[in-house]
Amino acid sequence: MFDLIQRAIIPIVAAVLALAALLAGWVWVALLLLAVVALGIYDFLQRDWTITRNFPVAGRIRWLFYRLRPYLRAYIVEDDLHGTPYSFEARNLVHARARGETDTHPFGTERDVDAEEYHWIGHSIAPEPDPDISPRVIVGNDQCARPYSASVLNISAMSFGALSANAVRALNLGAKKGNFYHDTGEGGLSPYHLEHGGDLVWELGSGYFGARDKDGRFDAGKFRDNAAHDAVRMTEIKLSQGAKPGHGGLLPAAKVTEEIARIRQVPAHQDCLSPRGHSAFSTPIQMMEFAARMRDLSDGKPVGLKLCIGQPHEPFAMIKAMLETGIYPDFIVVDGGEGGTGAAPLELSDWVGMPLTEGLVLMRNALVGAGIKDKVRLAASGKVYSGMGLAENIALGADWCNAARAFMLSVGCIQAQRCHLGTCPTGVTSQDPGRQRGLIPEVQGERAARFHAKTLEAMADIVAAAGFRHPQDLQPHHLMHRTGPEKAMPMDRIHTFLPEGILRDAPDDTIYADWWAAARADSFRPGIDLVPARAAAKNIPAEM
Numbered sequence: 001m002f003d004l005i006q007r008a009i010i011p012i013v014a015a016v017l018a019l020a021a022l023l024a025g026w027v028w029v030a031l032l033l034l035a036v037v038a039l040g041i042y043d044f045l046q047r048d049w050t051i052t053r054n055f056p057v058a059g060r061i062r063w064l065f066y067r068l069r070p071y072l073r074a075y076i077v078e079d080d081l082h083g084t085p086y087s088f089e090a091r092n093l094v095h096a097r098a099r100g101e102t103d104t105h106p107f108g109t110e111r112d113v114d115a116e117e118y119h120w121i122g123h124s125i126a127p128e129p130d131p132d133i134s135p136r137v138i139v140g141n142d143q144c145a146r147p148y149s150a151s152v153l154n155i156s157a158m159s160f161g162a163l164s165a166n167a168v169r170a171l172n173l174g175a176k177k178g179n180f181y182h183d184t185g186e187g188g189l190s191p192y193h194l195e196h197g198g199d200l201v202w203e204l205g206s207g208y209f210g211a212r213d214k215d216g217r218f219d220a221g222k223f224r225d226n227a228a229h230d231a232v233r234m235t236e237i238k239l240s241q242g243a244k245p246g247h248g249g250l251l252p253a254a255k256v257t258e259e260i261a262r263i264r265q266v267p268a269h270q271d272c273l274s275p276r277g278h279s280a281f282s283t284p285i286q287m288m289e290f291a292a293r294m295r296d297l298s299d300g301k302p303v304g305l306k307l308c309i310g311q312p313h314e315p316f317a318m319i320k321a322m323l324e325t326g327i328y329p330d331f332i333v334v335d336g337g338e339g340g341t342g343a344a345p346l347e348l349s350d351w352v353g354m355p356l357t358e359g360l361v362l363m364r365n366a367l368v369g370a371g372i373k374d375k376v377r378l379a380a381s382g383k384v385y386s387g388m389g390l391a392e393n394i395a396l397g398a399d400w401c402n403a404a405r406a407f408m409l410s411v412g413c414i415q416a417q418r419c420h421l422g423t424c425p426t427g428v429t430s431q432d433p434g435r436q437r438g439l440i441p442e443v444q445g446e447r448a449a450r451f452h453a454k455t456l457e458a459m460a461d462i463v464a465a466a467g468f469r470h471p472q473d474l475q476p477h478h479l480m481h482r483t484g485p486e487k488a489m490p491m492d493r494i495h496t497f498l499p500e501g502i503l504r505d506a507p508d509d510t511i512y513a514d515w516w517a518a519a520r521a522d523s524f525r526p527g528i529d530l531v532p533a534r535a536a537a538k539n540i541p542a543e544m
């Protein structure tokens with residue numbers, strides 16, 4: 001009994017005080033206290049929530065703190081370097097660069113340079129006096145009629161739907177002002193993508209939004225019409241994204257407004273799912289044929305593939321299909337498992353998909369090892385937000401990088417992590433016009449462009465310090481990584497970097513021998529039983 005009184009102390013005290021207030025004639029105070037008593041009785045009798053059933057009214061305090069937790073953590077508890085997914089330092093850097101505020105740091109690094117995750121770029125005694133502050137990369141091999149000159153930093157795929165109309169407008173305006181590209185994401189081409197004339201990469205996922213027939217299959221005519229927009233400079237087939245590989249796309253019902261439904265050609269106010277896989281192809285060879293078809297239908301614009309690497313034989317299967325068909329996509333974007341999303345199952349975000357460094361090195365090795373890196377450009381995405389992010393991925397083999405969340409931050413995102421609920425406080429991911437009111441595209445577009453320019457300047461500083469003019473001169477051995485408290489190694493001693501053509505000439509001499517043997521141009525399934533093959537193989541390094 002005493003235990004029960006303890007647990008129900010709030011409504012009991014409220015009842016006693018209500019009685020006293022009534023006797024004193026304080027009717028309003030008594031009514032207020034009686035409301036607490038009523039709440040206590042409700043909590044005690046309800047059957048859904050154990051905590052409030054056992055601790056009437058008091059149990060609600062837990063909910064209150066549960067709600068406040070993200071804010072308390074972000075504003076009070078979190079230190080500068082350890083917030084996730086983006087630390088306070090990272091968010092602050094993007095915000096400062098976007099707003100044109102000072103982005104220099106006083107008093108030296110706050111990082112623990114003895115920690116295992118620490119890595120650095122080796123600078124030169126002879127720095128480059130005149131680095132290229134806006135390097136470009138030509139995308140488009142000899143099968144492409146209309147090559148595109150890309151910046152080394154671009155806006156990664158994010159759909160209208162996942163983003164608000166004003167966010168799409170702001171990003172596109174930023175792309176226009178800063179001369180970089182804006183990937184539409186898989187949600188189709190919206191009018192907001194076309195308003196400011198920034199360069200677009202039109203992404204097609206397995207839902208073929210913007211180019212689908214009534215059954216959700218690829219519609220060549222619609223694709224041709226949309227790809228003909230001048231602003232569409234390249235097209236891209238989305239195979240997967242790091243935050244939810246193999247899941248397809250998901251736009252929660254709360255965000256599927258009438259307008260989004262119209263653009264995507266799906267029912268409004270229902271979850272909008274892209275299937276897990278594509279219906280337009282099911283083998284590596286068919287994938288290449290589909291890419292070639294898209295390039296033809298778009299009148300020769302570069303076509304690319306975006307994926308997060310999963311099973312290692314699959315990129316090799318794609319390479320074999322390229323070699324067998326003679327069809328080379330113009331670019332491949334490798335997305336890391338650490339990449340962002342509007343909404344995804346936690347297990348997929350946390351535990352499925354290769355992180356960027358490993359995925360990038362594997363794809364770089366597949367292309368270089370097959371001797372086709374000159375035909376297929378390589379891009380990287382996954383938590384790139386700074387000059388260092390650009391420099392290190394380019395050193396590992398990327399021609400350019402894409403960033404999604406960093407550009408969201410640049411147009412006002414505060415990492416409230418409400419993208420999936422439609423209640424984003426900054427209007428970046430909310431379809432609610434009231435919330436979008438805070439995001440003024442003209443102001444935020446300027447910021448996206450400024451963030452881009454300042455980040456390239458920061459990268460150029462690193463490149464110049466290493467003694468180079470162009471980031472492409474950075475190599476894996478310029479990047480050092482701590483591997484233990486007393487040990488650090490250059491990246492080319494941590495990961496394997498294959499020499500040109502070795503996969504065609506002597507694949508068995510590489511660490512990828514089994515994966516290469518398992519890869520087939522006519523199927524994504526392995527062509528050999530990998531279990532005995534790997535059990536029999538000697539000297540398989542830990543990295544694979």
Ligand SMILES: Cc1cc2nc3c(=O)[nH]c(=O)nc-3n(C[C@H](O)[C@H](O)[C@H](O)COP(=O)(O)O)c2cc1C
Pocket residue numbers: 156157158159162163184185186187203238240241242306335336338339340341342381382383384402403404405406419429
């Ligand atoms: C809000 C949001 C929406 C996204 N939508 C798409 C999409 O439609 N298609 C896609 O390929 N990737 C999508 N992504 C993934 C990004 O394009 C990118 O691959 C990933 O976030 C890695 O970049 P980041 O780490 O710089 O955010 C989305 C990411 C976010 C944050």
